[in-house]
Amino acid sequence: MIDLPKEWKNGGWIKFLSLKAIFDPDDQPKKVREIVGNKGEKLNGPKVKIQKNKKIMVSVKNVAF
Structure with a gap:
């Protein structure tokens, strides 16, 4: 799952992207x-x-570019 930051959606520039698996x-x-x-x-x-009454595994990685 990749959530694009607001800055990208509005055409701006960011230096980090947060990836979540x-x-x-x-x-x-x-x-x-x-x-x-x-x-x-x-x-x-x-x-x-x-x-929601179950176990899930979540991994978040911040990527700089």
Whole structure:
């Protein structure tokens, strides 16, 4: 998922772009859900968040250019 900052949408220039990757078990094939759990219950770590009664993994990276 890429959210373009307002400055870009209005034709301005920025020096950073924020990229967000979200791992949602609902969007995964059955074989992946067997590993991570249907609601992500087997996901662990600092990037794991609870959202709507399930675990998702969120990673945000700021890119300078």
